[in-house]
Amino acid sequence: MALLEAKNVDYFYQDGDQRRFILKDTTVSFEKGRFYTILGQSGSGKTTLLSLLSALDSPKAGEILYNGENIQKIGYEKYRRDDISIIFQSYNLIPYLSAAENVQVPMAITDNKLPDDKKAVAYNLLDYIGITRDKADRLVNQLSGGEQQRVAIARALATNVDIIMADEPTGNLDEEMEQEIVDIFKELAHKHGKCVIVVTHANEIAQQADDVLYLRKGVLKTHE
Numbered sequence: 001m002a003l004l005e006a007k008n009v010d011y012f013y014q015d016g017d018q019r020r021f022i023l024k025d026t027t028v029s030f031e032k033g034r035f036y037t038i039l040g041q042s043g044s045g046k047t048t049l050l051s052l053l054s055a056l057d058s059p060k061a062g063e064i065l066y067n068g069e070n071i072q073k074i075g076y077e078k079y080r081r082d083d084i085s086i087i088f089q090s091y092n093l094i095p096y097l098s099a100a101e102n103v104q105v106p107m108a109i110t111d112n113k114l115p116d117d118k119k120a121v122a123y124n125l126l127d128y129i130g131i132t133r134d135k136a137d138r139l140v141n142q143l144s145g146g147e148q149q150r151v152a153i154a155r156a157l158a159t160n161v162d163i164i165m166a167d168e169p170t171g172n173l174d175e176e177m178e179q180e181i182v183d184i185f186k187e188l189a190h191k192h193g194k195c196v197i198v199v200t201h202a203n204e205i206a207q208q209a210d211d212v213l214y215l216r217k218g219v220l221k222t223h224e
């Protein structure tokens with residue numbers, strides 16, 4: 001059984017009495033231990049698809065299944081809190097907290113069973129992702145863009161979920177930093193068994209995935 005599935009999903013905007021379809025009858029499934037990229041031009045619906053997979057919005061038709069269960073039945077809030085993590089292009093960190101405090105935020109909210117010493121977990125995750133102890137104690141706006149995105153990745157790992165999604169996570173980074181972040185995603189999938197789903201418009205990132213999905217005119221296809 002797939003870990004995450006979209007089944008016959010439609011999404012559209014109502015424009016007068018017209019429906020402008022962003023996604024049409026989209027069916028796709030995702031497994032553990034694989035790194036997926038969703039490629040498509042600006043405006044092709046990548047963010048829309050990710051927001052449906054992450055329960056930030058609901059499909060107009062069809063369903064999203066996590067471990068075979070409709071996420072609406074699981075409950076959108078519970079699903080977002082306990083089952084997935086998202087990484088955004090603009091990091092979305094809390095500016096008045098340190099890196100280590102940012103990583104602990106989702107740990108305070110989740111029902112997932114985690115080690116008691118949450119602070120130690122945060123420092124360990126940051127260390128794993130390449131943020132040294134002195135940087136971990138800095139306010140996040142005193143870190144570079146690449147470092148802030150690493151903090152966001154550590155935060156995504158903090159609740160020990162299976163699914164990590166990212167929306168154009170390297171869009172604000174230079175090429176070298178971009179490759180380092182992509183290498184982290186590969187390692188999360190291949191060494192730690194995560195299901196990693198990254199939305200991008202960059203072909204050089206997309207081609208490094210185990211599976212490349214291409215979104216065009218509302219239709220999602222395996223990339224040829």
Ligand SMILES: Nc1ncnc2c1ncn2[C@@H]1O[C@H](COP(=O)(O)OP(=O)(O)O)[C@@H](O)[C@H]1O
Pocket residue numbers: 013022040041042043044045046047048049
């Ligand atoms: N609130 C909205 N009303 C109407 N159209 C919208 C709205 N939000 C997004 N769109 C349109 O939906 C399409 C898909 O957007 P999006 O999923 O953000 O694409 P991508 O992430 O691939 O750039 C775009 O054409 C965008 O203009």
Ligand SMILES: [Mg+2]
Pocket residue numbers: 046047048167
């Ligand atoms: Mg987008």
